[in-house]
Amino acid sequence: MNAPLNIADLHDAVLAARVQHRLDHLTKPLGSLGRLESLALQIALVQGRDRPRLEAPQLVVFAADHGIAARGVSAYPSEVTWQMVENFLAGGAAVSVLARQHGLALTVADCGVKHDFGARDGLVDAKLALGTADSSREPAMGRALCEQAMDRGAALLHALPGNVLLLGEMGIGNTSAASLLMSRLTGLPLAECVGRGTGVDDAGLARKLAVLGQALTLHAAAVEPLDALAALGGLEIGTMAGAVLQAAAERRLVVVDGFITTAAVAVAAALAPAVLQRCVFAHASAESGHAGWLKRLGVQPLLDLGLRLGEGSGAALAWPIIDSACRVLEEMASFDSAGVSEKLDEPA
């Protein structure tokens, strides 16, 4: 880039130098805390202060149904979406257990589940429709509905306290929507973007590929990120993309989970690339395609635990490491303050 440095860039450069100086004088060999050090630096830059603090982290599970699920692309029936929402609210899902372990506030956002939950503690009503249309036959949402979903996501996020958003999702059929978005946004062939999701067998995988191929062909003109999202995406993915853009604008840290949440972040980043500076990618999912997508985005996941559950489970598992990064920066002694000898210039 040949653009002149602007004030914000200068501010960031000075802040980064200050944080790096502190990291380099803590009681440890230079750079020996690896990813923890780069995380601490990133979070300082997200927050624009040299002693970043993580406040009231919010794990939001964006949930919706998918018309394309009727084409037999998932190993589970659509009603599992609302049943799992009930499981989240009752505290019995993996993400419920992990959020409880780490003191993460857990909110379920109903972005379009085909079920009437009524008013419930822990559930936010952001529903615009009872699921998407089948994108292999018509646009999943259309531009107007898609933009409404994004607006709801932004409003939902803005109303939440704290300075960290951890992304989660639930929606039978949503690995299909994410695969379609991956193929369209990256230009990679569908076969590199499609996996077994919740666990389809070989016949199911072949069917999934065929159905998704129809959707891509039908919406060949949906090339711009918002058009692609509207035609191929899901209500939870659109709502999440809006929440991510809002979170980034508010300098909140965004902790990305697996394949589906990466789809929402990839759409947001296609609209505003700086979004990625606000994101920590929690893990490389075992869902085929995810690792390749992260590579394309130029980001490195924190964990690689063979997870392929979604829900925000990987984001929750990565949370204590992100917390650790801030704590070591804040709480560790320096060589000076602890009276520890510095590195030798000459061998002893």
Added chain:
Amino acid sequence: MNAPLNIADLHDAVLAARVQHRLDHLTKPLGSLGRLESLALQIALVQGRDRPRLEAPQLVVFAADHGIAARGVSAYPSEVTWQMVENFLAGGAAVSVLARQHGLALTVADCGVKHDFGARDGLVDAKLALGTADSSREPAMGRALCEQAMDRGAALLHALPGNVLLLGEMGIGNTSAASLLMSRLTGLPLAECVGRGTGVDDAGLARKLAVLGQALTLHAAAVEPLDALAALGGLEIGTMAGAVLQAAAERRLVVVDGFITTAAVAVAAALAPAVLQRCVFAHASAESGHAGWLKRLGVQPLLDLGLRLGEGSGAALAWPIIDSACRVLEEMASFDSAGVSEKLDEPA
């Protein structure tokens, strides 16, 4: 193995089947929690019960000095060992911060630090000598001292409460001792076993390799694991090896940190291979050689965060993931109990 199944093996097989059955009926696609599921199964087998509980986890930092440090193999002077022990006790080191974050009891075991600490809260006196002799010129410990150190480690561990031991260490010069043990135990050439430790430069690395080569040649006859440990190891490594053997015998889970703690576990496993069944390897260190050693041992680390600090920092960082494994097994709902539909046999 053609040996007949014994009762213990049968018991384990039945227990494993019971735990796997529960894992397979929790509200998640089969196997979708990846490493968390294999961890939960391992811990159940370590504890011999299908609902394992992690109680009063103990992080012990084994500390000692090394005669070989006088040969200029480290980037830091030997007094950093006792200075860092003071830092642990004052709560300013990385491992202090991480242990505090996760509620891990932190004990420093003085196994042979060249310093008089007096009686101190959080410090256990297990000192047998003011550091080892220089193994490039004479045996580091000799068999009698080495066995005494192992006995102290076993006694120290036995006196601690709880059912989890997290390993940490401190000792300027101890990557040299660990490299020597790696080369001797695995048969790999020294160059594949030696790294920069706390950060020696190219000249320092060449010097380290030359000095360690002298030690290996001098003690060419020290082939048996205990002989190798006595000739080439360190007081903290010997004490730790004793603690690991005792912990395994008491069915405690052992969380292994980086390169140095792997040396202690490798010695223990050379004496009693079943020790590895009790161990979780927290991370692959950035110290050259560690990843290769883990591969040789046939184990897979949980994290890969570019850490090379030691102290038990990687073990502490992995702790919440190990905790999560037990919590999901204990607290998640099953498909039945949550009323969630099971996988489709036929596509929807």
